[in-house]
Amino acid sequence: MFTPSEFIECLGKISIAKSVKGHLYKDLKLIGNRIDGIRCDTKKHFKLSIEELYCAYEKGVSTTTEMRNYIKGWAYSPALAILNEVYKLEAQVEGLKKVER
Incomplete structure (x- = not known):
């Protein structure tokens, strides 16, 4: 699990996210204590x-x-889409840690 600072660092690496239903969210940016973005289709x-x-x-x-x-x-949908990207990055980091051991 990421610490709060690692979580924020991870969010900074995500510029696009896809929802479970296929909606794309782009231009994801950290601004102060929030993350802003745009739903592509609307x-x-x-x-x-x-x-x-x-x-x-x-x-x-x-x-x-x-x-x-x-x-x-x-x-809720963009929040989950972004969180799913965080989960993917977390799995990659955990996989690298296992390889290094």
């Missing part, structure tokens, strides 16, 4: 609290229904 902007997203990450959230308990507003 061109709607969204903003997510990094703190809320980290809380969801700590709990291992894997559905938008679960995400509703952590994210304020209506940005």
Whole structure:
């Protein structure tokens, strides 16, 4: 599991994320204590609290229904899409750690 600072570093590496239903979220940027982005098909902007997203990450959230308990507003799908990218990066890091041992 990433520490809060590692989590933020990881978010900085993600510029695009795809939802479970195939919606693309792009132009993901860290701005202060939030991450901003755009849903490609609707061109709607969204903003997510990094703190809320980290809380969801700590709990291992894997559905938008679960995400509703952590994210304020209506940005559950982009939050989960971004979190899924974090999970992928985390798996890569863990895989590298195992190889190094």
